Amino acid sequence: xxxxxxxxxxxxxxxxxxxxxxxxxxxxxxxxxxxxxxxxxxxxxxxxxxxxxxxxxxxxxxxxxxxxxxxxxxxxxxxxxxxxxxxxxxxxxxxxxxxxxxxxxxxxxxxxxxxxxxxxxxxxxxxxxxxxxxxxxxxxxxxxxxxxxxxxxxxxxxxxxxxxxxxxxxxxxxxxxxxxxxxxxxxxxxxxxxxxxxxxxxxxxxxxxxxxxxxxxxxxxxxxxxxxxxxxxxxxxxxxxxxxxxxxxxxxxxxxxxxxxxxxxxxxxxx
Amino acid sequence: xxxxxxxxxxxxxxxxxxxxxxxxxxxxxxxxxxxxxxxxxxxxxxxxxxxxxxxxxxxxxxxxxxxxxxxxxxxxxxxxxxx
Numbered sequence: 001x002x003x004x005x006x007x008x009x010x011x012x013x014x015x016x017x018x019x020x021x022x023x024x025x026x027x028x029x030x031x032x033x034x035x036x037x038x039x040x041x042x043x044x045x046x047x048x049x050x051x052x053x054x055x056x057x058x059x060x061x062x063x064x065x066x067x068x069x070x071x072x073x074x075x076x077x078x079x080x081x082x083x084x085x086x087x088x089x090x091x092x093x094x095x096x097x098x099x100x101x102x103x104x105x106x107x108x109x110x111x112x113x114x115x116x117x118x119x120x121x122x123x124x125x126x127x128x129x130x131x132x133x134x135x136x137x138x139x140x141x142x143x144x145x146x147x148x149x150x151x152x153x154x155x156x157x158x159x160x161x162x163x164x165x166x167x168x169x170x171x172x173x174x175x176x177x178x179x180x181x182x183x184x185x186x187x188x189x190x191x192x193x194x195x196x197x198x199x200x201x202x203x204x205x206x207x208x209x210x211x212x213x214x215x216x217x218x219x220x221x222x223x224x225x226x227x228x229x230x231x232x233x234x235x236x237x238x239x240x241x242x243x244x245x246x247x248x249x250x251x252x253x254x255x256x257x258x259x260x261x262x263x264x265x266x267x268x269x270x271x
Numbered sequence: 272x273x274x275x276x277x278x279x280x281x282x283x284x285x286x287x288x289x290x291x292x293x294x295x296x297x298x299x300x301x302x303x304x305x306x307x308x309x310x311x312x313x314x315x316x317x318x319x320x321x322x323x324x325x326x327x328x329x330x331x332x333x334x335x336x337x338x339x340x341x342x343x344x345x346x347x348x349x350x351x352x353x354x
Contacts (some may be wrong), residue, residue, distance in 0.1 A: 066340055073337050105340070118335060122342040129289030172342050173285055211287075 001051075001268050006031040009050035013038045013071050015098075017058035021234040022096065025261045026052075028237065038074065047082040052092050052264060055099030057163070057232055067123060067166045068101030076106060087115065092147050092264055093226045097164055100218070100228030109228050110188055111221040112179070120179075122170050123230070127211030131165040135243050136209055136231060138217050139194040145187040145224035151263040157198040158256035159242070160231035167210040167230040169219075180214055191218035191229055233257030273353040274318055274326040278334055280346045281311035314338055317353055326350045 008026045012019045012035055019035045026033035034050075041047060061070035075083065087093070087108070095103040101123045103109040107116035126132055137159055140152045152158060171179040183189050192215040193201045193208045201207035201215040208215045210230070218229030235241060236257030245251055282288055291308040298305040316333065320326035330348045339346050 065338060069337060069340075119340045119342060122340045124343055125289045127287055127289045129293045170286075170342055173283070 003030040003265055003269055004032070006052065006265065006268050007050045008033040008052040008054060009041070009045075009047065010035040010054045010056055011038055011041060011075075012036065012056060012058075013060045013074070015059040015062055016056050018096070018232060018234055019056040019058075021232075021237070022054055022056045025234045025237045025257065026265075029258070029261055029265055031265055038071075038078070042078045047079060047086055048089075050091075051268060052094070053086060054093075055095040055102045056234075057097035057099060060098055060102065063098075063166070066101075066105065068098055068103075068105040071098075071102045072105035072107075075102070084115070087226070090223065090225050092267070094148055094260075094264070095226075095228035096232055096234065097162075097167075097230055100230055101166065103226060103228040108226050109221060110179075110183060110219055111226065112182055112186075114222075120171070123166055124168050124170060125166050126164070126168055126209070128205060131163070132167070132209045133161070133163040134206075134209065135159055135161050136217070137194050137196050137198070137207075138191040138231065139198050140190065141192055142190045142220065142224075143187045145222075146190050146220040146227055147225050147267045148220070148227040148260050148263050149190055150267055151259045155198070157194060157196070158259065160233055160236045160257055162209060162231045163235075164210070164230055167212060167217075169212045169216045169230075171213060176213065183219065186222045187224070188219050188222060189214075189216065190220050190227065191216070191231070193217050229260075233260040237261075272320060272322065274320055274323065275351050275353040276316045276318060276326055276330040277349045277351070278314045278316065278330055278338055278346055279311050279348075280314070280334075280339055280344050281309065283343055283345050286343050323350050323352075 010019050010022050023033045023035050140156050220227040236255035239251040242255050291310045295305050295308040327350050
């Protein structure tokens with residue numbers, strides 16, 4: 001597949017944000033990207049015409065009930081069959097911030113046994129409480145299964161911004177340790193919050209900005225084609241989007257966010 | 272028959288409660304002697320059902336399919352006739 005043949009669907013609803021930035025990121029790298037309102041996809045388009053599906057950030061449906069819950073159930077009710085076919089074909093799905101919350105609420109992540117009819121985890125209120133909008137460091141800990149991080153060597157530290165009030169990933173308390181082991185054994189752990197030089201956050205604020213279990217910032221499913229992360233790669237695409245750009249004489253053309261988009265394009269073009 | 276089904280969703284015991292802790296701190300700042308604040312959400316769903324048992328069954332289903340995330344939430348259901 002050539003990059004220009006790749007079609008990306010960025011699915012939005014009321015309250016979504018950064019869909020335009022996400023579309024721009026894919027287009028910048030030479031692929032076709034289209035932002036669709038969910039009602040438009042339901043009535044006039046076919047999800048299977050697209051090669052990649054992206055749920056952008058934001059506060060879909062006002063975060064009512066729980067962040068991502070209404071979008072997830074709405075999607076299940078109207079496009080459940082198409083979603084199932086899309087997933088059965090192994091096509092990649094990316095969830096950024098609220099998109100990650102949607103994937104968890106849909107039961108696609110972590111997806112230890114495939115799609116779960118009820119959520120297997122939650123992304124809940126930050127601890128300490130409050131909306132956090134800042135740059136964080138992330139360590140890439142995936143050994144190669146995740147299709148959205150293939151351009152980032154394992155162990156590498158990258159820098160991306162976060163902007164969320166509910167990013168604390170939790171598993172059911174009584175199963176935390178067992179599920180963490182499964183996550184690691186199945187190579188589903190992808191990003192963990194860390195210090196600038198890649199040292200573990202050890203659960204401590206502000207390196208871990210939201211109290212997330214095991215400092216987890218991003219996970220993929222057992223097949224590696226569905227990936228969710230709380231930070232926003234699309235907000236770290238260009239060098240001039242980075243917080244310290246005025247302090248450097250010269251920077252690389254792109255920020256670390258590019259690596260997420262480049263990874264999936266590389267995967268699809270080499271397939 | 273019309274029923275008002277009350278579904279109260281609260282945090283499971285043992286889960287930290289940043290929203291309640293923040294609220295408690297503020298209430299103390301306002302001069303109240305507050306030990307703790309527990310936060311829960313109440314949905315009152317008005318629905319048609321042939322009897323109370325069916326109304327409760329529907330509420331159970333709604334809770335599992337949308338209103339509750341079993342990772343962190345507990346819930347209780349109470350049913351009353353809607354006049």
